[in-house]
Amino acid sequence: MDKKLQRNLTKWLKSQSKLAKRWLILSVGLGFLSGLLLIGQAAFLAHILHQLIIEHTDKYQLVGSFFGLIVIVGLRAVCSWGREICGYRCGEQVRLHIRQLILNRLHALGPAYMKGKPAGTWASLVLEQVEEMQDFFARYIPQMSIAVLVPLVILFAVFPLNWAAGLVFLITAPLVPIFMALVGMGAADANRRNFKALQRLSGHFYDRLQGLSTLRLFNRAEVEAENLHAASHVLRKRTMEVLRLAFLSSAVLEFFSAISVAIVAVYFGFTYIGELDFGHYGTSVSLFTGLFILILAPEFYQPLRDLGTFYHAKAQAIGAAESIVEFLNTEADEMSAGSEELPSPETIQINAENLEVLSPQGQVLAGPLSFDINSQEQIALVGPSGAGKTSLLNALLGFLPYRGSLKINGIELKELDHSEWRQTISWVGQNPLLVHGSVRDNITLGNPLATDDHVSQVARQAYADEFIGRLEQGYQHQVSDRSGGLSVGQAQRIAVARAMLQNGGFWLLDEPTASLDANSEHLVLDSLAMATKGQTTLMVSHRLDQLSVMDRVLVMENGKLVQNGHFDHIKHQGLLADMLANTDKRDLDA
Template identity: 40%
Template structure:
């Protein structure tokens, strides 16, 4: 995709986000209009007071009073303008972050098509926050760059053709250099975000594989790679800052030179030494002071916009990464009228289901019926289609051919929330959040009391090792489940599934990373807790457990029956 197309899509996203807080931005625009009026009035009052003091050696005290009122109104309007934009930015970012998290949750395993979890977390947090300056400062500053300079140009056109000419000629040059440097800043921001995502992914991978790296004595190599990525991020960050300082310095130079030219000419005019006007008054003292006071105000919004312009380029670069997530379709096709699942513990029927991606059959003509309370074993090698079947069943992909009926309702027409509330999913590697064991057990389950937790732990045969922990259920656990063995973590996953009271259990190779003895003990526990549950257990193992009612194998996306002699009584 070309940069022009990407920029257009990013701009559209930013406009749509801004439209969500239209009222706040309208309020900020109104405050900006008030500031514009006070700028002109303030300069006129100051010019009158100073000229009267110099020429008549006195001034009207009421002018000072009105000047104080003007300054107060300007300060209040400025505070209200900044507050409105800051609140709008906070609301936009909060809503966008929630939308991204929900979108990624709905994508499920398909999120790895976009990036690894480290890079995705960088987008959700760092790059959403990168929009803050754009909404809280840049947007209203772009408006102020229109209001104040236009008002001052009109005043200058009425009073001094010279000041008007200087203002009119220098403003486009300031804007040109601002855009020129800003484009370079956009490219630098894109590189910075890419390096940050790489650094995040490497850090997550290093954390997850630290134990294996130590066993292989490769931790120094991994540390060196992480250091190189950190240094690359430092380098790209300094380039972004350098371009921001260059933009500010360029605008300051043009503004300072322009103000100096106006000040010199107006000063010469007061002593009647302007070329072509020798011996004549170019502008009187009041008008000269008025123009001189307005000159800094004319360039101030442009200078501030130049300082904030890199915020726009940073926001555009961040929006590109955000669009990478939002542009991935969650489910398709999807009907408009979704039906809630009325039946608890329904039958599941696959009829001639195929799933094709890039001309490759992930699933090929699947016909399968899973009855209520039936426990089914499904084995197959990596890439055979086991996880693809689970992904369809979980509703992460609905672009399949054929029919999947849940309790007689087509999955594409089913309200996914009501369907997923019936499911308990135990993956190969359980996912945890940073918190206590108790918090992880009841996360997302609503009201769960201590008695229910204790009973679930006993059924999962996890109560004994929990009691052995110094803090018990208050033991902190990281996202990687540090401090607990693989078998213990899986038993906690079983306890969490029990607490969900879901009638359908989907087990994705629950014993894949366990030693044979621990795996056998885990399967014995699963035999007890899945009684009466509709259970689909997938595994690489070609020896089904005896307590499963039926065993099937899958190969190249197609289902095959197990031969009787392949079924073992071993657990």
């Protein structure tokens, strides 16, 4: 990874930690207090041993010292517990904020952008990669301050007693972070590669899992299993790279810490046998001084060792942050929204003038288009695949940006409150989405405050009550993900009932009968005809024989509007005539 990029990512991560400044300060404060108590603990322990071994003091005279030692040990345990809690809260608060940033960005970019990547990739970005930042905010950031404060306090306690031991601490301390940085230079790259492999595996696995039936029918299940095995092998290899660097870093830190403590121990050993006579201030080195400094010696390096251990968390967070920051900084045109209220939402009129629908990357998907949809008018939108029909629908829904003019009841769509605008839309697509829950839950998705009588009414109007009544638990029948347990026709009728419950002034229908059998298609069309009577309606349709009942037909080709008029007036000319001729030919061949 480029060093400049790594510095920028580190800076971004640290800027996020300011959101949990209170928890961060508490965590550092408790760590510093624990360091102060540690000095007191070492002093009590050294004092007790000195009195017992050198002064031969009766142990009953040291009850106060024993009690003080117990109290300090207890207080240190409380500080450690509090520090863990504060660190976790710090990481939790920052993770919630980062996850909210991602979700807000996804919301701004819209469904059209999200379809560009597999669902597993988004799941990995929102879940796994954000979670991998926990230790960075909970442990590494507080430990950076503690690794400076606690050793300084120990140096202030050691130097007045023995300058030689203090000098050893002062000289050897920088070696730990220096070698930590050297070992960790490749850790961020290893973590970045690991997250990329995880994203690929997640997306690959989720997509193949969704299409498992198709893969088995085409005898591709074993081949895809091999592909998954290869992707998992890459992830395993990348993970082992990360672990290897983590263990190497820990081993290096332990080595230098052990060497430094050994130097101090050897110095005091030779001092006590009279081979060395320096480091003190004109007095002999007492047992208290030696024990006190030797007890503090490993604790002097412990914050630095902990920082080295948590340095892996920093590399992990930088690797995760790369994809997140890259996504948050994605240059994509967003569908801008205003705050104006929609006048007369009960009746919808749409006017488009030189409308160009754009992709999130700024490419023209359809247009320029100029058309009007009058209040209570029933409009059909037809055209071959790739004509731009779906792009136009996404623009109307506020999911894609546009240039030109697109007015709803005289107000530019960019200036409208999109949440309010979508509340006026009753939408039925060709692939009904049913969420995990009961049949009633899926109907009331359009209005969670609806009463049972209202739910029963729309179910009856959508001809959904006829199969709901046959279900063992009726409206409480549990529907699994992706409409599991219901046929496509049944799911579509629930979707129609949901749209009726929404009771919007504008009905937007995207080939609502594309995947239905003849009986289900008849029932859905009847229910839709009843629901959209007197309502402004735009229906994308592949059934050209149904166009005669519509007030007007819009025909699109290659992103342009090529025909606009009543079916009887335009059916003998242009693209619509060709489409009808091809349909008639297919019917004859069948």
